[in-house]
Amino acid sequence: MGSTRHQRLTGLALAALLLGGLACHPPRNPMAEWLPSPNHNARRPQLIVIHHTAEKSFDISLKVLQTQNSGGPVSSHYLIGRDGRLAQLVSDDHRAYHAGGGTWGPYRDLNSLSIGIELDNTGFEPFADAQIDRLLLLLEDITKRFNIPRTQVVAHADVDPIRKQDPSGFFPWQRLADKGFGLWPDPVLADPPPAFDGWAVLRLIGYSLKDPAATLRAFHLHYHHTETTDLDEQDRKILFNLQTKVLAEGRAKSN
Numbered sequence: 713m714g715s716t717r718h719q720r721l722t723g724l725a726l727a728a729l730l731l732g733g734l735a736c737h738p739p740r741n742p743m744a745e746w747l748p749s750p751n752h753n754a755r756r757p758q759l760i761v762i763h764h765t766a767e768k769s770f771d772i773s774l775k776v777l778q779t780q781n782s783g784g785p786v787s788s789h790y791l792i793g794r795d796g797r798l799a800q801l802v803s804d805d806h807r808a809y810h811a812g813g814g815t816w817g818p819y820r821d822l823n824s825l826s827i828g829i830e831l832d833n834t835g836f837e838p839f840a841d842a843q844i845d846r847l848l849l850l851l852e853d854i855t856k857r858f859n860i861p862r863t864q865v866v867a868h869a870d871v872d873p874i875r876k877q878d879p880s881g882f883f884p885w886q887r888l889a890d891k892g893f894g895l896w897p898d899p900v901l902a903d904p905p906p907a908f909d910g911w912a913v914l915r916l917i918g919y920s921l922k923d924p925a926a927t928l929r930a931f932h933l934h935y936h937h938t939e940t941t942d943l944d945e946q947d948r949k950i951l952f953n954l955q956t957k958v959l960a961e962g963r964a965k966s967n
């Protein structure tokens with residue numbers, strides 16, 4: 713009996729070891745021979761999407777992000793509290809359900825291509841300094857680790873203007889821009905030429921023009937807090953300036 717039990721335990725330990733060992737391997741397709749090549753690295757995200765939770769506390773936000781909201785299961789990769797508490801809910805390697813349905817320039821399926829960061833905030837209050845301080849550290853970390861251009865930090869409303877309006881107009885994009893994050897205009901803006909097409913630049917930046925009014929609302933939420941129903945002079949100046957930055961970045965990428 714003793715010997716049989718010992719053999720059984722040894723067998724179990726061996727099985728656990730084998731399973732553990734197998735778990736370390738990346739998933740392989742059993743229908744193919746595994747003839748590995750060293751010429752690869754991990755797939756990586758291209759974009760960082762900022763949200764606000766529209767909840768009253770970190771704990772309530774966490775509960776929603778670990779279960780679901782009225783629209784179904786939802787989660788970002790990270791959640792940052794008002795006091796700067798930083799939690800990771802989903803591995804950077806996995807798709808978190810935070811930007812489904814959004815698009816940005818050529819990018820579709822943003823859940824596959826982006827890292828989502830939720831900031832605990834009702835949407836009707838300023839963002840706490842400690843929270844933004846922590847966000848800046850996290851952006852530094854993510855952009856470096858995945859080699860994401862620092863300008864590729866966008867609002868949920870930017871990528872899904874018809875359905876979303878977060879983060880709110882309280883979000884301090886200027887503080888991000890001071891560290892080089894996000895696409896942000898210079899303090900002094902030149903006048904664009906008369907033939908300048910601001911809508912074409914919105915598309916160049918990445919905005920969808922499927923619903924121009926919604927896109928304009930998202931652009932105003934991010935860059936210029938006004939409610940005009942068409943691009944005004946300030947919008948056109950901002951877009952003229954952003955166009956230069958986007959084109960310069962495109963040139964830098966192709967070098």
Ligand SMILES: [Zn+2]
Nearest residue numbers: 763764868878
């Ligand atoms: Zn959102």
